[in-house]
Amino acid sequence: MTSFLSRKVLLPTFLCVASVASAQTAPAPTPAAPAPGAIAAHPEWPKANPADVSSPQAIIAAVSDAISGEAGTPRDWQRVRSLFIPGAGRMVVTRVPKSGPADVTVMSIDDYEKRAGGQTFFEKPIAYQVESFGRTTHVYESYGIRHKTTDAEPYVRGVNSFELLFDGTRYYILQIFWDTERPDNPLPANLSK
Secondary structure, X not given: OHHHHHHHHHHHHXXXXXXXXXXXXXXXXXXXXXXXXXXXXXXXXXXXXXHHHOXXXXXXXXXXXXXXXXXXXXXXXXXXXHHEOOOOOEEEEEOOOOOOOOEEEEEOHHHHHHHHOOOOEEEEEEEEEEEEEOOEEXXXXXXXXXXXOOOOOOOEEEEEEEEEEEOOOOEEEEEEEEEEOEOOEOOOHHHXX
């Protein structure tokens, strides 16, 4: 009798508990950590003003604006950082003696801040040539640099080569590679105004 009663009471109780347990959803899996070097792996990186990163021209104008200024006047280096992919580099072509080869100096944003922060200059875009494929964008941008914003003519001109990523919502700078105009290296016609 006890065995029969146990089966009549315990079996339905067990089935009820089992069905309730199976109806509960398993806890959501913990999301995988972002891959090293991925944008999401750097949540501490400064956030950009959406207007600064809405187009290739906007991000280039934002860089020019943020790096320009008087010597000794603080510039907005956090704004500059917010425009770049975390860890992105910046390169400049430098000329060695006329008989020697060209060379490059590779700088991080911090290196560039140390180099440019003590100089007075105002960089303004002149013209753009934009090419995109998928999420990649390459921009040739000619620029002029003035000692004062009121100077009629720049004292130096050159071409920046920007490599950009469009992530679907904003642009990021991967690198800027530039060269200056010289008598043997004039601005191309499509980048002169």
